Amino acid sequence: MLAAVTVAVVGVVGGVYWLTLPEKVSAERPKGTPAVGSCWNVDEGHAAGGFPWPGAPVACTAPHTAEVFLVGQVDRELAAKAARSKGDDAKVQQALMYAQARRGCLAAAPMFFGGDWHASRVQVVAAWIKPAGSGFFGCAAVEAVGPASKRFVTRTGSLREALKAGGLGIECVARDGDNGMAYTPCDRPHDGEFTGTYTITPPNAPYDAAKLGSTATSGCAGLATSYVGATRTDLRAAYVGPTSANDWLGSDQTFACYAMVAGAEKLRGSVKGIGAGPLPR
Structure with a gap:
């Protein structure tokens, strides 16, 4: 994740x-x-x-x-x-x-x-x-x-x-060796695609690690389903945001959401609106 x-x-x-x-x-x-x-x-x-x-x-x-x-x-x-x-x-x-x-x-x-x-x-x-x-x-x-x-x-x-x-919008992300993920255009080989942002409410909600993780996952999964046009098992929801108590404190509780390919094979194209069709390989 x-x-x-x-x-x-x-x-x-x-x-x-x-x-x-x-x-x-x-x-x-x-x-x-x-x-x-x-x-x-x-x-x-x-x-x-x-x-x-x-x-x-x-x-x-x-x-x-x-x-x-x-x-x-x-x-x-x-x-x-x-x-x-x-x-x-x-x-x-x-x-x-x-x-x-x-x-x-x-x-x-x-x-x-x-x-x-x-x-x-x-x-x-x-x-x-x-x-x-x-x-x-x-x-x-x-x-x-x-x-x-x-x-x-x-x-x-x-x-x-x-x-x-x-020109600064997020498109897709690809694994960057030991450096985690790096931004990349979706027409290049990649591992996931940005699907939108999700904000946990209410503002100043207390930190609860288990609840935060499940809520962010659920929210980003919903965005991914809407973005792709179908619920799929070959894609999974992922997020970037304040996940620790230290990061949560004073944050705006907003997460960037991604639809990540479930396997090791790269994507080559956008998954937006593909529904139940084949992944772009």
């Missing part, structure tokens, strides 16, 4: 300052805060390490992998409370910070991209701006190699409203 982290907020709250931390953390942005609209030629490892990223920003017309589209700060009282807390309470407060940062990035992403980014080859990278205890975070847009991939595509153009122009 495909399962991927769609968005990750990296880093944890810094040290605990029992005697000196005020009721609210400072609203002053840390020194390493990136500029909104800046583009960076940063690899996946450094992107996951939080801001400031190494090097300097580059022109968005030059080769780059990430584009910062939002800088925000979680609730200042919450950040201060997290820094004062200890033990399990500290974990709870840090989790609440994590959720706020994630929601901030996800809420802004559709407007930045110009559409539903879950149906495209883009991802959102969210990271704390050091020191993480300040509660500041940055959100960056990247084009990914595949739905479960942490590898970025090097681009020479902005992703701002890029979905309005088309």
